[in-house]
Amino acid sequence: MQPKPIxxxxxxxxxxxERLAVDPAKRLLDVLRExxxxxxxKEGCGKGECGACTVLIDGRPVNSCLVLVGSVDGHEVxxxxxxxxxxxxxxxxxxxxxxxxxxxxxxxxxxxxxxxxSLVDSxxxxxxxxxxxxMAGNLCRCTGYTKIVSAVKTAYEILSERKGAGRRKxxx
Amino acid sequence: xxxxxxxxxxxxxxxxxxxxxxxxxxxxxDLVVAMRSHKRGPHAIVDLSGLGLDTWIFxxxxxxxxxxxxxxTKKAGNDEQRLGPGWRIGATVTMAVLKTLEDxxxxxxGLLADAASQVGATQIQNRATAGGNLCNGSPAxxxxxxxxxxxxxxxxxxxxxxxxxxxxKFLLGPGRVNLEPGQFLTGIFVPAHDMKKSSxxxxxxxxxxxxxxxxxxxxxxxxxxxxDKGKVVESRLALxxxxxxxxxxxxxxxxxxxxxxxxDRIREAxxxxxxxxxxxxxxxxxxxxxxEMVSALVTDHLTRAAALAx
Numbered sequence: 001m002q003p004k005p006i007x008x009x010x011x012x013x014x015x016x017x018e019r020l021a022v023d024p025a026k027r028l029l030d031v032l033r034e035x036x037x038x039x040x041x042k043e044g045c046g047k048g049e050c051g052a053c054t055v056l057i058d059g060r061p062v063n064s065c066l067v068l069v070g071s072v073d074g075h076e077v078x079x080x081x082x083x084x085x086x087x088x089x090x091x092x093x094x095x096x097x098x099x100x101x102x103x104x105x106x107x108x109x110x111x112x113x114x115x116x117x118s119l120v121d122s123x124x125x126x127x128x129x130x131x132x133x134x135m136a137g138n139l140c141r142c143t144g145y146t147k148i149v150s151a152v153k154t155a156y157e158i159l160s161e162r163k164g165a166g167r168r169k170x171x172x
Numbered sequence: 173x174x175x176x177x178x179x180x181x182x183x184x185x186x187x188x189x190x191x192x193x194x195x196x197x198x199x200x201x202d203l204v205v206a207m208r209s210h211k212r213g214p215h216a217i218v219d220l221s222g223l224g225l226d227t228w229i230f231x232x233x234x235x236x237x238x239x240x241x242x243x244x245t246k247k248a249g250n251d252e253q254r255l256g257p258g259w260r261i262g263a264t265v266t267m268a269v270l271k272t273l274e275d276x277x278x279x280x281x282g283l284l285a286d287a288a289s290q291v292g293a294t295q296i297q298n299r300a301t302a303g304g305n306l307c308n309g310s311p312a313x314x315x316x317x318x319x320x321x322x323x324x325x326x327x328x329x330x331x332x333x334x335x336x337x338x339x340x341k342f343l344l345g346p347g348r349v350n351l352e353p354g355q356f357l358t359g360i361f362v363p364a365h366d367m368k369k370s371s372x373x374x375x376x377x378x379x380x381x382x383x384x385x386x387x388x389x390x391x392x393x394x395x396x397x398x399x400d401k402g403k404v405v406e407s408r409l410a411l412x413x414x415x416x417x418x419x420x421x422x423x424x425x426x427x428x429x430x431x432x433x434x435x436d437r438i439r440e441a442x443x444x445x446x447x448x449x450x451x452x453x454x455x456x457x458x459x460x461x462x463x464e465m466v467s468a469l470v471t472d473h474l475t476r477a478a479a480l481a482x
Contacts, residue, residue: 002190003183005174005216024175025217027204047205048296049386060268060298066204067299068197070175071219115294136385137293 009073013038014082024070029053031069032079040080040110044139051138054111055079059122061115061137080110083117092158093117093151102151104142112138116152120159126152174216181223181329181358188354189331191216196356198264199299201292202308218356225262225303225358228269233257255325258363263303263356267291267315270302278373279364280322283396287318287377293385303357306339309347312389312413316343318377320418321394321410324362330355343417371400374477379412380465381456389413390457391449391465397428397477404428409470414449414462421445424470433478442470 009020013036022031032038032055041064044052048063055064056078083091090098093116103109112135119126119134126134131152132145140148174191178184188194195214197203198221206212233256259273259281271289275282291300291314305315306326319339326342328335331354339360342350351357367373375396381387392412398405407428409421424444431437451462 003176003178003187005176023173024177025173046208048201048292051293051295054295057298061295062298063201063295066199066201066296068175068200068204068217068219070177070217071197071200071221073177118294133385134294137295 006070006073009069011069011072011074012076014077014079020069022069024073025068027065028055028067028069028072028077029064032064032077038079038081042107042110044107049139050108051111051115052108054114054138056114056118059118061118063137078114080114083113091117092162093120093155096151096154096158097148100147100151100154102144102147104140104144108138108140108142112140112148116148116155119152120155125156128153173214175219176216177219177222179222179224184218184220184223184356185329185331185354187216187218188356191218192353194218196220196307198301198304198307199266200304201296201300202304202310220303220356221264223264223358226264226266226269228259228261228265228273230364231258231260231361255361256363256366258361260359260361261302262359264301267297267300267302267305268294270315271297275375278367278375278398280375280396281362281364283321283375283377283394284315284318284362286375287314287394290314290377290379290384296386302360306342306360307349307351307357309343309345309349309417310388311346311415311417312392313418314377314379314389314392314412317392317410317412317418318394319360319362320420321396321408322362322365324360326357327359327361328355329358334358336361340420345416365396365398365406367398367406368400371398371405372480373398373406374473374480376473378469378473380469388456391451391462391469393466393469393473394418395470395473397433397474399433399477399481402432402481404431404433409445409473411445411449411466414451414466416450419448419450421448421466421470423448428474433474433481438471438474438478441474442467445470 032041042052044050048066053064054061194216267288273281273285305313324339326337377394379389379392394410396408407425412418424441446467449466451459453459
């Protein structure tokens, strides 16, 4: 049998399985924004240099402007909209960004938050240098880097407090 | 545009055979940018991410013949090449995976890991692949520079079957690689470069650019220097971004091998490498600046290698 081109893409987006009858060569960024109305993901440079369009694929940050949607068939995508439900508590990284005021114009924030989420999920601890290196693909044209780095440190603190609280609750 | 995501190498060969001009895509980090800027406009995409080429193994050579046929250029014909142990790395292994390759015994792959860790930034490293970095044909490709230093072999599939080619014959020039129509890269083989227990080695990738991350090298050096009893027993110096492809500074390597790393010899080797570079002037740097940076990178590497030996 001759291999056929694919015509639809099945992908789990923010926990929901979607069957998308879109051009598989369309960028994931455009599918999110235009077909699914998920406009929290921003387009900055459109060539993988600024990180504004960062989403997580299977937990790992990628530039959605460089991903064709056909290549995420069968994978899981998390966008900023899926990080916390509207009526639920914020994700510790979101809470940390708010606490530290790590937001100026806000355009880079969804991407920066998602990269930070993958960092705290994948590495149990990170010093300032490791944070800066990991976050180097997220540019902030307002140059608010110091507060973004502080927010990631705070996110680690919130997570360790929550773990401690969880342990204490168990002991009771 | 047609979009294929084959699940076997055979299917990919079949699709490419009947769709000349289709673009192979691994991570897409170069192809999508080229398509958006209208530098490339393929009528079909063959997405290689479903082929299972995203794994690597250390092959100790116990289950295969010690020699394999490697096909050089058509003119050169086939050669027999001794092939010892080494790393078999699939074409779609990402930089994020490459940078975790461990090399406690300094057998060489640590140099590739170091270069992979300097490609783009976190997001790019999660998508960009070993095969894509090669097939894009950029003389500035960080991981390719390390592969050139390590004498990697390129594994290719196509309508006439599989073949293996030395990396020096695969890289032809900016944006050009040695693939016939219908062929695509399936993996690379990085030989293990053994050394004596008494030896010390410094292997590293360094590049010059306007910042550390997300930067295309103005000049880069993938180097492996092995010293034994104060003398250089192995010298590998590969340069990126200073010639039409990543190249080896073979004269500097030959000069260094067999002698100590004295300040005079370091100066002479840096000068030789500088003269071997054939850079151009472009928007990132002038040719003269690039030559100076080659000299500086080689001096810096050899000086630290000398300190390691003391």
